[in-house]
Amino acid sequence: MRILLTGSAGFVGSHLVERFLGEGHEVVGVDNYLSGQRRNTELFLRHPRFRFVEADVSAGLPVEGTFDAVLHFASPASPPHYQQHPVETLLVGAQGTQHALELARRDGATFMLASTSEVYGDPLVHPQPEDYWGHVNPAGLRSCYDEAKRYAEALTMAYHRHHGVDTRIIRIFNTYGPRMRADDGRVVTNFVNQALRGEPLTVYGEGLQTRSFQYVDDLVEGIIRLLGVSYHGPVNLGNPDEYTILDFAEIIRDLIDPRLGIVYEPMPADDPRQRRPDITLARELLGWEPRVPLREGLERTVASFREVGEGRPERVGVDA
């Protein structure tokens, strides 16, 4: 297969490139490095079946040849990044998605949209199945990301229903692993950064609030399986196992330096929204479920953060 992947220099994108190349496919990656990292491109630059085009998919896709699959993964995805770039985040969800859909339509290619659990917003239903419509404030501060992805889903369904494009939609829940950005701003990277710097780990409140995180290899496996079936509605891909924030802190501390302390600070007013996937559909449709245990995933993540430099991975790109 010849595959076009937008967001190839992103965290998830880079793992998809690795997997597709490993399976013998040809990959054309596109990224503008708004939140992607140049070293994720450099990993594959010498591979004979990888080509890279630096471009903003919102402006168009200056790529040559035809494709069997078009995967649209380009977008800032962590709150600090999309709140820094709200307009760009909205445009890559609309114009970016449309350019990718048009390419898939032209080539008769399979299209996949990387959507997100953020389409559920501040959910009133736990866990969230795909037919939960979500709870999002269209005019709110986070709406640049949430509404961009909801729009991208609507556009994808319209191209499927109206233009017959063979589409897939995944809703990605919290994911962690090697090559996350060190300034991702979420709990796993925050703890790893602190521990690698030899600082105590900061827990807000009593640390008993729970989160669920999937290891990136599990997500990639789900993506590969979904590409192989003919199903066009949204599919949740995430790990429903919940751990307390304190669990994360203790595992990461123990992996890096068991002598480090844990300090407790008051809960901030804007504590991140909590979501947990209902993965019944992915189980039934794909025979898929997360396999990598939390401790093992965190070991691999910590190892990769150590490689790039003690708590300060090399940061390159536009906002370096």
Next chain:
Amino acid sequence: MRILLTGSAGFVGSHLVERFLGEGHEVVGVDNYLSGQRRNTELFLRHPRFRFVEADVSAGLPVEGTFDAVLHFASPASPPHYQQHPVETLLVGAQGTQHALELARRDGATFMLASTSEVYGDPLVHPQPEDYWGHVNPAGLRSCYDEAKRYAEALTMAYHRHHGVDTRIIRIFNTYGPRMRADDGRVVTNFVNQALRGEPLTVYGEGLQTRSFQYVDDLVEGIIRLLGVSYHGPVNLGNPDEYTILDFAEIIRDLIDPRLGIVYEPMPADDPRQRRPDITLARELLGWEPRVPLREGLERTVASFREVGEGRPERVGVDA
């Protein structure tokens, strides 16, 4: 003021042109006649302060000079129209809104987005205040319109917060009046069309389900007032008075031909969603509330439908 109005050949757009010209402003109208009507342009073509540009705002705004206000009203708005043109509806909400916002940003103009009560979807709260987040299925059949408008609101707020554009957002509830399209597909036009053809009026179920409709002049007055205040969040403009479907049928029947019958048919499965505006904000902010009584508004509407031809107003444009 020099005003740019997209969707100038639409139902609401044409009433705005009339009002702005009446107040001494200069108006540049833009429409591609996807659902607008050529005769709404012809009404003003000889006016010295009106200019018209036939263009698709999703592709760009080929207009000259600078503007004091940019009003983005272009979009299919009735269910039969947006379901016939789902992709175009999504694009005019994203690319169209962005082109209009960029023009307002360039000129330091006031921008107004015509949003809709459909951002509330199938509401779980009645009536709907502006801070209700809505209940919309992003992958559903109606999402092409609902999500396009939610996205347009998010983009408008991002341009306001991030680029300092002086924005306004109105959420328009069901509106009726002269120059509605005869194939609008909603209850008022359906009844008027049937009665003018001398047919009995078709009521679904027992006709006791309620609807609220505002007369277009009330909406236009709310728009003018909102342009005059500095408020950037969404503002509901609609009439909260509820009437049963049978009320509408009887008033329209009596206005056109009291001898006509009313026939009852089973309620269809996809009976339109019901919404009722909470207009507390518009009352407090603008001193505005609907003034035109239903019977009077319907009289004027019926008179205009009679003028253009018995139940078959001249239909021009791409899908004539």
